[in-house]
Amino acid sequence: MFVHSSCKFRSDMEKVVIVTGANSGIGLALCERLLTEDSQLRLCLACRNLQRAEAARSALLTSHVDAHIDLLQLDVGSVQSVLNAAQQIKSRYSRIDFLYLNAGIMPNPQVDVRAFFKGLFSRNVINMFATAEGLLTQQDRLNSDGLQEVFATNLFGHFLLIRELEPLLCQSGHATRVVWTSSSNARRSAFSIDDIQHRNGTEPYSSSKYASDMISVALNRHKNSQGLFSSVICPGLVMTNLTYGILPSFFWTLIMPIMWLIRIFTNTFTLTPYNGAEALHWLFLQKPESLDPRAKYHSLTSGLGTNYTQPRQVSNYEMLCYGKPSREARTVVCCLRGFIYMQLIQIFCVLMFVFQMDIDGEMSEVLFSKLLELETVVRRKLSERNAEDKAHQQYLRDIE
Secondary structure, three states: OEEOOOOOOOOOOOOEEEEEOOOOHHHHHHHHHHHHHOOOOEEEEEEOOHHHHHHHHHHHHHHOOOOEEEEEEOOOOOHHHHHHHHHHHHHHOOOOOEEEEOOOOOOOEEEOHHHHHHHHOOOOHHHHHHHOOOOEEEOOOEOOOOOEHHHHHHHHHHHHHHHHOHHHHOEOOEOEEEEEEOOOOOOHHHOOOOOOOOOOOOOHHHHHHHHHHHHHHHHHHHHHHHOEEEEEEEOOOEOOHHHHOOOOHHHHHHHHHHHHHHHOOOOOOOEOHHHHOHHHHHHHOOOHHHOOOOOEEEEEEOOOOOEEEEEEOOOOHHHHHHOOOOHHHHHHHHHOOOHHHHHHHHHHHHHOOOOOOOOOHHHHHHHHHHHHHHHHHHHHHHHHHHHHHHHHHHHHHHHO
């Protein structure tokens, strides 16, 4: 349902921006930056918890007193909630300019402590913090729709929302932007096209984020001609509620000084939600025709605290962390010694290349088809369940 929605939508004046997961972290930081950029936009905070959404709205109105902010209850992990929210959106707005798909979960993260400390004092420390590869696993579970919870929340719920909102997203003569918040943890090795929900794996978060990268590519192939343009961003390493849930609080107390030190030498440690939202905000200012449909746009922060966005076209993600440096870089390696110097060379190798997402075009099409098939199945099951509930309620009324 909508809360705090004004009576009239001035379609000729306002851009309509919907942000899922907008009540905290990167989502809330994005909303703050968007309102600073354009005070006339119509901003919709689509959140599962309306109480937290109301608190976020109040915080935004403190600094933007005349802002037009609507609240919408949306749990992207629930098919029924997505369908209800989409119906509300279609009844409220005549178009959508930006749809930021930011909501996501990483339930029950578990860290290999031994691998963590081993990586902390190795030359791969940057890669460890940036991707959690070989370090982080999660315990997933089924939701009420019979879907894997991480898959449903991070990917399928957003995909279904797009499908439901196509009448507003695909309009002749109007360009609409869909922007996915992905992750550097989105790795092809964690994803299987034969197990798209990651029922049999231990890295559902990584799998779901890689799948969202692929779906963005597929959406551009199918929908660019209809005015829908999809992009993917990576916020960098950001300290949010999701991040803090990975390790005990005393761990963060111990390693935060190290992370701030590393930030001097690498641009991927954005650390704050405001910095992490840089690429999301940057895409708001770009024309869709100027963007690369296969690029992942990274939020980056220099050692001096300057924020900027850089598209990286990764053809092989391992090159990002272990790419062969130039002859000049190899010469530098021979000259430098010690732990810190090896970190600098590791970072230097990363910054020597421009990359593209490690996406197989054929696989992205297969995934797109599989999600369409799953959508049909889920809709049928939901219809049957609703019919059974209705019949049961009628039975209870009859016996009263």
